[in-house]
Amino acid sequence: MPEKVTAVIRHPENVPLITTKLQCPQFQGRMVERSSLLQRLLPAGCQVLLVLAPAGYGKTVLLSQLAGSCPRPTAWYSLNSYDDDPVVFIRHLAAALPKHASQNEVHLHRLISRTDPEELCRSALSFFVDVLASLPSGGLIILDNWQAITQPAIYQFISELIPLLPPQTQLALAGRNSLELVGQLALERLYLAGQVQLIGSQDLKFTPEELKRLFGLRACALEEPQAERIAAFSGGWPIMVSFLTQAGEGLEEGRGRVPQTLKAYIDREILQDIPGNVSDFLIKTSVFTSFTSADCDELLDSSVSEEHLRYLESQQLFLESREGRFSLVPVLRSHLRTKLGSEKCALFKKAGTIALSRGNLQQAVSCFLEAGERESIPELVVRLAGEAIMHGRWQELGGWLEMAITVKEIKENPRLSLLLALVEIGRGQLSHAQKAVQQAESLFAAFGDEIGLAECQLVKARLSRGRGALQESFDFLFDAEANLSASRYRLLLAIEKSIIYHSAGRFRESREILQRCLEEYEGSGDCEALVRILEALGNITYLCGEPSRALLLFRRAMSLCPEGIMPGYNFQDMMSAIYDDWGETEQALLIAERSAAVREKMGLTELLPSSCLQLALVYTSLGRFEDAERCFLQGADYVREHDSDRSNLALNLVFLARTLAIQGKWVAARSCALEALEVVESQPYLFRTSVPAVAGLILARTGSLDTGLALLVGAAERAKDMGFLKCLAYCYQSLAHLFFLHGDLEKAREYTQKALITSAKINDLQNYVTCYDWYYPLLMHGLEEGIETSFVQRVLRKVGPRSLKHLIPLMQRGSPAAKQRIIPILLEIGGPEARRALAALREDPVEYVRNMAAEAYERLTGPEEPAQPAAASPTLSMQLLGPVRIFVDGQELTGVKWRSHRARDLLVYLVHVGQPVTKDQIIDALWPGDLQDLAKADAQFHTTLYRLRSVFKAYNLPDPIRRSAEVYALAVPVTTDLARFEALLKSGLSQQTNSVEQMHLLEEAVKHYRGDYLENLDYPWAVPEREALRLRYGEARLRLAQCCLEAQQYEKAIAELILLLKRDELNENYHCLLIEAYARSGQRRAAQRQYALLEKTLRKELGVQPSPETQELFRRLTLGLLSG
16 A cells, blocks of 8 residues: 555535546547457456556556446546545545436535545445445446555555445456555455456557457558567557557567657656666666576676566566566667667677577677677677587577678678578578588688588588488588588588488488487487487387387487477477377377477478378378368478478378378379379489389279389388388288289288288388278288287277178188187177177187177176186286286285396286287397397297296296297286276266266276386387377376366366376367366466466467467356356
């Protein structure tokens, strides 16, 4: 509350009533309607509305729009210094009240005749409460320009009136006051209870949508870049935007010059009321574009910067704050800099030195330019740019070159020309990069700089690779290698070399280079270099057919990356591809969409075709063919228009052909396939293998059988030689399909076996799902012959009911073994048709088929429970979720002396696969590095098997392993927490949505998820199941939160959603549900904070706004349409 002053009470006869103060302003001209803010203010759920901001933020305009929109009676009172008198204030406030409020004029006259201000205000309370209570539908009282009020008696009156306001009556105060007004009016308790709605300067800034509407209303013929400059320069400050768009002044001022009218306004309305020491602080720190309190202390040789910043924040004086860094609104900063006077150069130079010591080169360069230290800047950029390039921050470098370096300086300095070439490569402008590197090369040659020439060779190698000229690229690298051994670009050379090797199909050599780099940089402390190596190693590991290991490499790299974004920026496409291959298409889509958003935000135009390709592939997997076609064409068009990497053109075209063929558009598919084959002729070996692997089937199906077969056979041979297993699987699948189609069953079965074995090895099941109508004969043959049964079963579960038209005929004619393999699929698919099939199998002549079918039928028709083993034999039970624990008949064996962890892992592996496996499969799973030494691997296997049996024997337990026909399987029944989790989850999801039964089953299910699947085991075969279960667990938690929300158990829902957001803070659906949970539980402020957090997170991480659906949810929240 303001300091107490002695009030001079005017006699009521000497207090004229100024009626214009009580009229809501009617603004002339074209004003933007603040619809989003009005939606927050209109509901009568809050007793008090505080609109606090400095001058020019449109407080009065907003409140006038609120008054015009409010359905309740409204009282308006515009305040100035004349009103800072209790009698004047009380008399005008009474006169402002709506005409249909009952007032006792005699009581009012007697009231304002009192001479003691405190007694007057106390007596006024009952008068106003009675008057307001007479309004049947409540009302809205608006007090504008509250900063004019300093009398403690008036403050006391308002603070005591607020808790007594009748229902549906609100008080709105607007002014230039600080945020401390909440305490000055004793509103803390109401604020914490959500009964005070606070609108500050951040809320009053024009949003991009409001700016567009303003420009439209003012009939400003602005191009989008010009409008964006004005928006950025003004910081969304409404009156500044208005100034800048009037009379055509905006464009030049938007580039950094402040019009004279604006200067006068800022001085009069803003700076005049700021204490002198704070004003001096603002002027001097305006040399920084952004700063911390420590930066300011160092600049000013003081220790009070934090105090000044706290004051500016409380007054909301044009200070932007993010993660401890501050910045001034650009238009204010530009004006303050004109006041620096004779200290200007010294302050800018000192600020540049501070920024340089903090590693902020962009600010350092800007400050040195302002200080007149231009001569040192090119050398500074060259000195620090190498690290930026090494760590993939070429956008920063591009900004430095554009801001601080002239075209003449670039043309005269070979290092600057070379840096420009690297920036242009990052932008995808290969022809511009070519010109820049040629300029650099000629200057290095003239200076006799051998290292510089070698660095040019490295850049030329990258350009040649982009054109598909691998041999030329190799030649450039060979020329560069000797002179780059001590260069800062040595790591870039190694990575470029590895990329060229894998583009040439030499995967092993590519991987070896990166492994050596990893060994060299491990323990170096250079996290960014390690991240770059791990990302490149993950990419080649995926191509080598080890997606699980690739995912582990990516995760390790991400853990070293503070922002989760790696310098190569393409790991997310690879991660999306892995999840897509594994059939986790929704997760694949989420990653691909975020990758595209990050690239767009960061201006990574070179990677646009790659983003389009991956997004389109996932859309195809999801059956969203129109979206897929649009993305493929967008990627292809970009390459054509920008002379970019043509291998991306070939890939977008050939997979577009595949998508068209899946839809039966064979003519269009053939055209795209032929164009892709033509483009890829000049591309590296990798693409000359992968493109025919996709195109071959399409040509064979459209009248060119021999050509298509030849393409596929050739691609298969090349893929096998290079170890490109995904491509090899594509070839085998297509060949098997074509031979089935043309009746050559011998070759069809041969290629089916190869296709299933290869696909199972890399867990690539989605291609079978997406192209099921082509590949179902392969899957049925796999079931008949027992080829990769577990893999085939997973594929058919993904296919779902569509597969029944092929499974049921096979079941009717197939062998007992085939029926045995089909029964688990029918159980998983469920539905009436599957039940009828299982019912029929209960009459099968083979006993074990009958028993298995009867058990499955019972589980399908009765409550879902995992099968219980017979009581006669020892029960093996295992906890697989979280750390592995092993029990036999309740006795824990986890901590016993296994002598080798491989003995325990052998038991875990057999439980994991759930079917008989060969010795070779076990060796490949547990000793993948020993496959070259078969004798050693065989000895390790038998030793491990002996140790496992010895543990069981020591505890008087039967042999856990059964061997028959060269395969090994578990000989004892096993129960697992995983089976219990999946059974409960399946049963829960099958219940009526959001029912009490569903909620209880899901609660029970998530209790069993004590951690990730086999979380302490890092075998690649565990990773796909671990990732799938992690997603299933997230799905269970989400459904549980929705159940709690529906059951009005809001605190439970909130707890679940907070847990989910810890796992994925970018998931907009989680945020929406949490906002809804807060709103329905009456926690409106928490809901608003959650929406603000979502906005901030999406803007920072992805550069996007919340979706229209989320914005609509928030609109409903602010209108009070969300409630319990």
